[in-house]
Amino acid sequence: AQSVTQLGSHVSVSEGALVLLRCNYSSSVPPYLFWYVQYPNQGLQLLLKYTTGATLVKGINGFEAEFKKSETSFHLTKPSAHMSDAAEYFCAVSANSGNTPLVFGKGTRLSVIA
Amino acid sequence: DAGVIQSPRHEVTEMGQEVTLRCKPISGHNSLFWYRQTMMRGLELLIYFNNNVPIDDSGMPEDRFSAKMPNASFSTLKIQPSEPRDSAVYFCASSSRREAFFGQGTRLTVV
Numbered sequence: 520a521q522s523v524t525q526l527g528s529h530v531s532v533s534e535g536a537l538v539l540l541r542c543n544y545s546s547s548v549p550p551y552l553f554w555y556v557q558y559p560n561q562g563l564q565l566l567l568k569y570t571t572g573a574t575l576v577k578g579i580n581g582f583e584a585e586f587k588k589s590e591t592s593f594h595l596t597k598p599s600a601h602m603s604d605a606a607e608y609f610c611a612v613s614a615n616s617g618n619t620p621l622v623f624g625k626g627t628r629l630s631v632i633a
Numbered sequence: 634d635a636g637v638i639q640s641p642r643h644e645v646t647e648m649g650q651e652v653t654l655r656c657k658p659i660s661g662h663n664s665l666f667w668y669r670q671t672m673m674r675g676l677e678l679l680i681y682f683n684n685n686v687p688i689d690d691s692g693m694p695e696d697r698f699s700a701k702m703p704n705a706s707f708s709t710l711k712i713q714p715s716e717p718r719d720s721a722v723y724f725c726a727s728s729s730r731r732e733a734f735f736g737q738g739t740r741l742t743v744v
Contacts, residue, residue, distance in 0.1 A: 555735075562637075562724060562735035609676065617728040618664045618683060623676040 521546045521612045525624035533632050538582075538597040540627050542610035545591065550612045552593040553621065554584055557607040566608075569593065570616050580604070605631045637736035639725050647740045651713040654739045657706060658727030666733065667700055667710050670722040679723075682708065694719075715743045 526541040544550055551570050555563040567578025574586040584595045592607060607628050611621040638657040646652050658665050669677040680690040682702045690700070697716070702708040712719055720743050726735045 560737075560740075562737045563726075564735070565732055568732070569722045615730075617730045617732055620666055620678045620681050620689070621676075621733060622678075 520558045521548075521550070521614070521622045523610050523612050523622055523624035525608075525610050525627050528625065528628055529628045529630065531630040531632060534602055535599050538600045538604065538627070538629065540560070540595040540608050540610075540629065542584075542593045542595065542624060544593060544612045546612055547613075549617050551597050551614065552584075552586060553611040553613065554578065554582070554593075554595050555609045555611060555623075557609065557626075559606075561589050561610065566595070568616070600629075600631045602631050602633065605629055637725055637727050637734050639723075639736035639739050640734050641739060642737065642739045643734065643742075646715055648716055648743055649714040651711065652715045652719075652741060652743075654710040654723050654725075654741070656725030656727075656736060657709070658725070659729075659730070659734055660706065662727035662729050662734075663705075663734075664728045665702060666723040666726040666728070667708070668726065670724060670738070671720075672739045673686075676724075679710070712741075715741075717743045719743050 522545045553568045554566040560622045567576045569576045569586045577583045582597045607626050609623040609626045640655045666681040670676045678692045680700045685702045700710045722738045724738045726733045
């Protein structure tokens with residue numbers, strides 16, 4: 520079984536500040552981990568994913584995440600927040616890269632204050 | 634490619650009516666997923682198909698829900714009869730081996 524816990528349903532940061540969104544997972548098999556972003560009234564867009572190999576993963580829009588097996592974590596970071604980063608962010612886990620379902624966390628709403 | 638196409642984008646229906654949601658996956662993708670998003674429960678998997686074959690429908694809430702994939706380019710999710718608690722955003726996603734792509738969703742309101 521797989522599950523995802525996202526700590527903090529709402530995170531607020533100032534423009535230019537560090538963004539840190541937390542994600543912990545549980546998986547009985549080696550996990551594939553994903554971060555998706557959802558803008559209002561839109562579908563989900565993939566930000567980045569971890570499959571195998573390098574544990575620090577870089578994604579679009581300046582986001583990156585680090586897979587830490589010992590901590591069962593996959594936190595999302597961005598050094599400097601931009602107003603356009605305001606959105607809902609979802610962490611997800613899967614048993615492989617594409618052909619098995621994603622199990623999502625509850626999501627974290629990111630607000631960016633000018 | 635135009636991405637995953639869902640129709641309609643918005644649907645308002647009366648309780649007891651039949652509702653059909655449609656999805657056209659990305660050409661060449663062999664997996665298709667239906668998810669439901671609500672404030673209370675977040676994003677939940679309803680059913681998924683590999684190569685047009687239903688693999689896991691354990692997330693389908695009850696017998697009022699049914700899904701079909703008659704060919705590689707089309708899938709439907711049907712609710713009959715609809716109830717107010719079915720109000721949600723329904724997403725279809727298709728995937729290759731590398732990544733899942735989501736449609737823009739259908740916002741269903743049952744009054």
